[in-house]
Amino acid sequence: MALFQISEPGQTPAPHERRYAVGIDLGTTNSLVACVRSGVAETLPDEHGRHLLPSVVRYRTDGAPVVGHDAIAVAHEDPLNTIASVKRLMGRGVEDVRRLGQSLPYEFSPGDSAMPRIRTVAGDQSPVAVSAEILKTLKTRATQSLGMEIGDAVITVPAYFDDAQRQATKDAARLAGLNVLRLLSEPTAAAVAYGLDKNPRGVYAIYDLGGGTFDISLLRLNRGVFEVMATAGDSALGGDDMDHAIAEWIMREAGIQDDAGHRQMRRLLRDARAAKEVLTGAEKTTLRVQRDNHEVWEGVLTRTHLNALIDPLIDRTLPPCKRVLRDAGIRANEVDGVVLVGGATRIPRVREKVSQFFGREPLADIDPDKVVAIGAALQADVLIGNKRDEEMLLLDVIPLSLGLEIMGGMVEKIIPRNTTIPVAKAQDFTTFKDGQTALLVHVLQGERELVTDCRSLARFELRGIPPMTAGAARIRVGFQIDADGLLSVSARELTTGVESSVVVKPSYGLTDNEIEHMLRDSIAHAREDEEARKLREQQVDADRLIEAVESALAADGSLLDVKERTEIDRSIEGLKAARGGNDAARIKQAIKTLDGATLAFAARRMDANIRRALTGHKLEEFGAPGGKPTS
Amino acid sequence: MAITMTQAAAERVRKFIEKRGKGEGLRLGVRTSGCSGKAYVIEYADKIEPDDHVYESHGAKVIVDAKSLVYLDGTELDYTREGLNEGFKFNNPNVKDSCGCGESFNV
Numbered sequence: 252m253a254l255f256q257i258s259e260p261g262q263t264p265a266p267h268e269r270r271y272a273v274g275i276d277l278g279t280t281n282s283l284v285a286c287v288r289s290g291v292a293e294t295l296p297d298e299h300g301r302h303l304l305p306s307v308v309r310y311r312t313d314g315a316p317v318v319g320h321d322a323i324a325v326a327h328e329d330p331l332n333t334i335a336s337v338k339r340l341m342g343r344g345v346e347d348v349r350r351l352g353q354s355l356p357y358e359f360s361p362g363d364s365a366m367p368r369i370r371t372v373a374g375d376q377s378p379v380a381v382s383a384e385i386l387k388t389l390k391t392r393a394t395q396s397l398g399m400e401i402g403d404a405v406i407t408v409p410a411y412f413d414d415a416q417r418q419a420t421k422d423a424a425r426l427a428g429l430n431v432l433r434l435l436s437e438p439t440a441a442a443v444a445y446g447l448d449k450n451p452r453g454v455y456a457i458y459d460l461g462g463g464t465f466d467i468s469l470l471r472l473n474r475g476v477f478e479v480m481a482t483a484g485d486s487a488l489g490g491d492d493m494d495h496a497i498a499e500w501i502m503r504e505a506g507i508q509d510d511a512g513h514r515q516m517r518r519l520l521r522d523a524r525a526a527k528e529v530l531t532g533a534e535k536t537t538l539r540v541q542r543d544n545h546e547v548w549e550g551v552l553t554r555t556h557l558n559a560l561i562d563p564l565i566d567r568t569l570p571p572c573k574r575v576l577r578d579a580g581i582r583a584n585e586v587d588g589v590v591l592v593g594g595a596t597r598i599p600r601v602r603e604k605v606s607q608f609f610g611r612e613p614l615a616d617i618d619p620d621k622v623v624a625i626g627a628a629l630q631a632d633v634l635i636g637n638k639r640d641e642e643m644l645l646l647d648v649i650p651l652s653l654g655l656e657i658m659g660g661m662v663e664k665i666i667p668r669n670t671t672i673p674v675a676k677a678q679d680f681t682t683f684k685d686g687q688t689a690l691l692v693h694v695l696q697g698e699r700e701l702v703t704d705c706r707s708l709a710r711f712e713l714r715g716i717p718p719m720t721a722g723a724a725r726i727r728v729g730f731q732i733d734a735d736g737l738l739s740v741s742a743r744e745l746t747t748g749v750e751s752s753v754v755v756k757p758s759y760g761l762t763d764n765e766i767e768h769m770l771r772d773s774i775a776h777a778r779e780d781e782e783a784r785k786l787r788e789q790q791v792d793a794d795r796l797i798e799a800v801e802s803a804l805a806a807d808g809s810l811l812d813v814k815e816r817t818e819i820d821r822s823i824e825g826l827k828a829a830r831g832g833n834d835a836a837r838i839k840q841a842i843k844t845l846d847g848a849t850l851a852f853a854a855r856r857m858d859a860n861i862r863r864a865l866t867g868h869k870l871e872e873f874g875a876p877g878g879k880p881t882s
Numbered sequence: 883m884a885i886t887m888t889q890a891a892a893e894r895v896r897k898f899i900e901k902r903g904k905g906e907g908l909r910l911g912v913r914t915s916g917c918s919g920k921a922y923v924i925e926y927a928d929k930i931e932p933d934d935h936v937y938e939s940h941g942a943k944v945i946v947d948a949k950s951l952v953y954l955d956g957t958e959l960d961y962t963r964e965g966l967n968e969g970f971k972f973n974n975p976n977v978k979d980s981c982g983c984g985e986s987f988n989v
Contacts, residue, residue: 254962254969255924257898257908263923288969289894290926291901298966395966 254398257289262637272403272432272635273393274440274627277382277420279338280462280489281594282306283621284389285628286397287637292444292628294621295396303620304392308384309333310371318388327517331358332371336463337385339486340367340378341423342416379423386427404429405631407623410436410468410479413651413696414708414738421737432634438468439477440626441592445614448475453587454579458572458605458613461593463489465568469575469586481578483571490527490595493561497523497552500560505540505548530554531597558600565604572608589613594620649674653708653730653738656693658683659791660702661784665730668698677729679745684798686718690726692742694753700780701787713742715749721795782835789838793830796842797823800849803856810855822848883955885910885937885944891961891970892940899926899942906930907943910959911950920953921986922972 258264274285274292281303285294294302301320309322310332316322326333334357345359345367358370368375386406393401406429408420417434424431435443438457442448447455452473459466466484470477498519501507507515522538529536535553542548576583589609595601596619605613617625649672654664657680666676682690690713697705716724725745732738741752800823808816822845829841887895887908899905911923927945930936935951937944946954957974980987 254964254967254971255922256969257895258923258925260909260925260928263913263921263925289898291898295966392966396968398964398967398969 259290269399270403270635270637271393271397271399271401272405272631273389273401274624274629274631275386275389275404275406275429276437276440276621276624276627277338277385277406277408277423278306278461278623279336279464280306280491281620282385282389283624284393285621285624286393287628287632288397292625292632294624294628295392297392304385304388305335306338306385307333307335308337308381310373310376312372316373316384318384327514332373334369334371334376334381337378337381341382342413342419343367343378379419379426382420382423383426386424386429390427390429402428402430403432403631403635405432405435405627405634407437407440407627408434409466410438410482411466412436413706418737432631435627435630436468436477436479437466437592437623438470438479438482438590440623440630441590442470442472442477442626443629444617444622444626445588445590447472447588447590448477450587454480454581454585456572456575456586456589456609457592458568458589458596459484459592460568460595460601461489462491462595463487465489465571467568467571467575469579469581471579480581481575483574483578485567485571488564488567489593492564493527493595493598494520494523496560496564497527497557500552501538501540501548501550504550505542507540507542526552527557527598530557531599554599561598561600565601569604569608583609586611590622591615591619592622649732651696651706652698653732654695654705655680655728656691656695656702658794659787661787661791662695662697662700662702662705665728666732672732675729675731677727680726680728681722682716682719682724682726683721683795685721685802687721687724688716688718689714690716690742692728692740692751692753694738694740699776700784704776704780708738709740709753711740711742711751711753713744713749713751715747716744717747786833786835786838789835789842790830793826793838793842796845797826797830800845803849803852807852807856807859810859811852815852819845819848819852885935885946885951885954885956886958887939887942887944888958888960889940891959892942894961894970895942902926904928907936907945908959909945910954910957911947912953920988923950924970 256269264270271286271288273295276283276285283294283302283304285292296302297304297319304319305323307319307322307326309317309325309329311317322333326335360368360370360375366377366379368377369381390401390404404424406420406424408417412420420434421431437459441457441459442455447453450472453471455470455472457466457468457470459468464484464486465488466482468482469480471480498516501519501523507519519540522540526536526538530552533554535551538550538552540548540550586609589605589611591602591605591613596605596613596615602613602615649666649668649670652664652668653666654662657663663678665678666674680690692711692713693702693707694709695702695705696708699705713726716726726742727745728740728742730738730740737754739752739754741750743750800819804819811819822841826838826841826845829838832838895908899907905926905928907927909923909925909927911925912920913923914920927943930945931947933948935946935948937946944959953976954974956976957972960971960973962968962971974987977987
């Protein structure tokens with residue numbers, strides 16, 4: 252017998268034509284799936300009524316991987332085959348992983364592949380494949396909960412995820428048999444869950460303190476579009492650290508040695524976590540812990556004492572909050588709303604500190620563990636067509652500018668950061684040298700002016716440009732970003748139509764801190780970047796001039812007398828010397844000098860060229876009055 | 883005869899309307915469509931029309947238009963869980979046969 256859900260007035264679908272799309276929060280510690288049913292967005296529980304699915308996958312020799320609670324339960328017995336926090340590896344290259352590797356307990360297989368692979372009893376697994384297992388489990392849950400096959404999903408990613416990390420997430424979804432309607436940034440999803448996108452405009456802070464990571468994002472809403480003004484955070488700070496702080500306190504109080512066994516440590520952490528959760532509602536709780544000598548220690552933890560234990564951790568979230576405000580150039584009292592995300596924001600002390608910092612009560616009515624998934628479900632419901640079109644079409648923005656390398660190692664930004672996507676932009680470029688037949692297109696991401704300070708995303712060559720004088724070819728480079736923030740770049744020479752293109756795929760990634768640094772550095776180094784750019788521009792001008800004068804000298808050097816030639820040679824040497832230095836003004840001056848020295852030479856060349864062109868022809872041939880055009 | 887809701891169904895309706903933020907009650911109806919001739923309509927009711935019949939069960943209203951009532955009279959609406967799936971279920975004495983899944987039916 253069919254089970255029915257309530258529709259909006261006039262929106263009841265035809266039989267068998269109801270469509271569902273789910274929202275998935277693919278988290279570092281936990282993942283969730285949510286769906287809009289009867290007009291209400293709710294997360295879907297498993298058969299035991301648990302909404303959170305731990306993002307943990309255990310590989311076995313016999314049978315399919317085990318995901319979630321069951322994988323955690325045996326994690327300590329089989330640590331090498333039980334993969335947790337795989338999100339930290341998404342879209343990362345082998346090099347990045349080597350750096351992170353110190354803190355990860357897995358074995359990575361050596362190989363030439365750019366993608367790191369984790370060695371397990373069930374073969375080498377890529378982070379994409381591990382994430383796909385988590386997604387498959389959520390997909391199955393959704394299919395069972397909704398009574399039909401679920402294929403479409405909106406999946407959330409951190410605001411700072413770059414193209415490689417977004418592509419990896421999409422690949423994982425495809426592997427799990429899910430069609431990604433779009434990737435949505437986590438802070439944007441949280442804002443959508445609270446319906447903030449219905450406001451005409453505003454600035455919102457999304458404070459996300461999860462199990463193992465802290466993120467703070469400032470969003471600016473303008474006419475239904477959220478732009479990420481700034482993000483910051485700490486990729487190694489969360490509720491788990493609080494559990495450790497409490498467990499250490501218990502060990503001190505109960506006289507348990509530092510070298511407590513693994514089993515005991517797990518028990519302590521579980522007790523610590525339970526105490527923390529009780530103290531969200533209660534003022535004190537009693538702890539009973541078995542010591543090594545089987546005596547039972549009993550102690551009382553008050554909320555005041557808990558606060559003292561975790562205050563140093565909470566305080567570490569405040570500098571990033573200050574930083575995003577500074578980056579965005581606004582004051583705390585200009586923030587129109589604060590949204591709490593992540594289980595650790597249930598702790599009263601966290602709310603207290605956040606309220607203090609922003610000077611307003613944060614929004615916290617929606618379960619902070621579920622808020623991101625709920626926002627994603629609302630967006631999925633719109634994208635699948637269950638809402639009237641005018642209601643909501645949420646746009647997203649790119650987090651870092653995208654551009655091209657131009658002469659002199661400079662970056663020409665084609666699409667500035669915070670541009671709403673999807674977007675397509677094109678710009679025309681030309682050749683730098685006479686007879687140049689190929690152009691290297693180097694795609695870069697970042698805010699800085701010089702190539703060396705930005706992140707290289709891709710390189711490709713456009714070949715087959717017909718030989719022409721420098722500056723005559725017209726090469727149109729197009730940047731296209733789809734709704735998921737994935738980039739494709741094409742280059743086309745307009746006279747011949749030769750074309751070449753690239754889709755940016757995962758190659759290697761940056762750590763969260765590095766991305767944050769890139770944003771921060773661009774502000775911190777704005778002035779010197781400007782100077783550097785000026786210098787490079789002058790250097791490029793100098794090179795172009797030297798090249799032109801030298802090729803003119805080679806062709807028409809005979810037009811000059813010794814004195815003129817010496818002066819030009821001296822000016823070229825002067826410019827070369829200046830170009831080698833760091834003084835943009837000096838190069839500019841030297842360019843002027845060489846320009847001046849070659850003025851007469853240029854005029855004489857022009858005359859000579861005209862004379863040469865005219866030699867052997869009658870004036871009439873050039874259509875002079877009275878004559879007849881020859882052709 | 884009348885249309886009734888079980889306690890479970892009424893509670894869900896009240897909860898959904900509260901979350902939705904507006905609505906008079908639940909509108910049930912029947913329209914011609916589907917593989918077995920008739921299909922149920924189950925929607926939020928934002929207003930009650932003059933010809934509507936209104937029934938109240940456990941503090942929640944069911945609203946039915948006069949034409950649909952012919953096919954629905956005597957129906958009890960339940961809210962049940964089947965495995966992980968949950969939703970409203972029609973116990974309609976007028977139904978002679980329905981399609982395999984029960985989304986459409988014949989009277």
